[in-house]
Amino acid sequence: MVAHVLRLRLALLLGAFRGDPQKVTRGVVGGLLLLAATVAACWALLGVQESSTAAVAAITVFCGATLTLAFALAPIVAAVTDPLDPRRFRVFALAPDPLAGALALAGLFSVPVLGLVALAVCAAVVWVAAGATVISAIIAAIFGVATCVLFARVALGVAGIIFGDRRSRELSGLLLVAVLVIVVPVGVFLASLDWRGTVPGPLQQVVDILSFTPIGAAWAFPLLFTRGDASGLLALIIALATVVALGFAWLALVRHFLSSIEKPLTTRERGGLGWFSVVPGTPGGAVAARSLVYWLRDRRYLVNTLVIPVAAVATVVPLLIAGVPANVAALVPILFVALFFGWLPHNDLAYDSTAIWMHVASGLRGLPDRVGRLVPILVIAIPVLAIGIPVSVALHGRWAIAPAIVGVCASLFFSGLGLSSIASAASPYPVTPPGESPFQQPQRTGSSGAVSQALVMLGALAVSAPSLWWTWLALTRTIEAASLALWVGVATGLGVLVLGVAIGAAVFSRRTGRIMEFAEAS
Secondary structure, three states: OOOHHHHHHHHHHHHOOOOOOOHHHHHHHHHHHHHHHHHHHHHHHHHHOOOHHHHHHHHHOOOOOOOOHHHHHHHHHHOOOOOOOOOHHHHHOOOOOHHHHHHHHHHOOHHHHHHHHHHHHHHHHHHHHHHOHHHHHHHHHHHHHHHHHHHHHHHHHHHHHHHHHHHOHHHHHHHHHHHHHHHHHHHHHHHOOOOOOOOOOHHHHHHHOOOOOOHHHHOOHHHHHHHOHHHHHHHHHHHHHHEEEEEHHHHHHHHHHHHHHOOOOOOOOOOOHHHHHOOOOHHHHHHHHHHHHHHHHHHHHHHHHHHHHHHHHHHHHHHHHOOOOOOHHHHHHHHHHHHHHHHHHHHHHHHHHHHHHHHHOOOOHHHHHHHHHHHHHHHHHHHHHHHHHHHHHHHOOOOHHHHHHHHHHHHHHHHHHHHHHHHHHOOOOOOOOOOOOOOOOOOOOOOHHHHHHHHHHHHHHHOOOHHHHHHHHHHHOOOHHHHHHHHHHHHHHHHHHHHHHHHHHHHHHHHHHHHHHHHHHH
């Protein structure tokens, strides 16, 4: 059976070069790009043979752990289809244990794994050059490849249980954004480190932690053995235990797939309803899905969202002209981004126009409406802030200030959302009708629009004054104030957010009649 499964795997690989010319072209181009990336990575890895043992350990452990994590996350994020899914063998009444072993072995025959094998061989050469024994280097390479392959198989199985055929583009996009939120700040942090011929202290701390984790132990123990202490043996035990645990997990998944039958999926479960298939089937989930559709497709929302980063970056120019130091001015744009993102939904109810009748006619309570409308801005703003804050701190040049910037941004953003939840229900004002140009502004009678805009923005600044003050102290006097700015900012922002949503929900429930009158008149 093992030989048959391996022949089937090879036939599937060769079948990728037959059929639809467009798919074949994409496959060939993707393979060539992966080959070029593998050659470049191997060349760079072999180039560190003359480096110190600490540098070799830092590079191989960090890169190896990153590759292992990528193999674990890629099947979940990319929504790949497993051509050798155990469920496809259900009709043959095969024993689960041999099938699990055959499928795990077949997982070695793929283009990404072949590139991984090449990198593992180069890593073994570098380890031996740095003082590791040949036996430990070979074992580490085998364990590293096996861990990646088993992680990928287990991830594919878990994704099949959780998502099945329900995966939608929207869900895959959310997962990809979540990965970018983690990868980009880490990349910015590493790029900003100053090596000066040695391993930077922060990176060494990260490597020391990764060396004793399931994703990094296999890549760490060859050089840890050169220390002569028990750390190498501990890392080897962790690497071995990881492979064994993943093997048992894969066997359990195969047994589950061969002994169970999934129920038929509805249209919603199959992901055919876009965002409505992603969010929970609750009133708040329905509001969130409809709001996500508006925010991501309505050009009125898109223009408002895209203008914020541009306007924030433009604030640096007058600051530099006024003589503000460049490292301090680099921190200002992200603060404006956080403030304006929190301020942005202060009139989101008016953008619904007469569609607000659906909320009123269905008897929707205020809390699901307020919470659901905040989901789109959270989905958009949090990744932007998570990427922008590390970039701003890196341009500033002092990572110790990062907690203070996180605290201020959290206070400005969350408090702005809380105050916006009140303002959008208490004092909506006319906006551009649906389908019209986002740059066309309607005539307004009165100053309620200007008042609500000003109150939300000034209120967010006032509430964030303590965290802003402690951040200024961290910049000018003592860096220890940065941690205080972090906790004060997060606590203040979340407190105002919760209070604002509660008040906004009560206002919405009491003013549904006036809200309908406003929608009809605007």
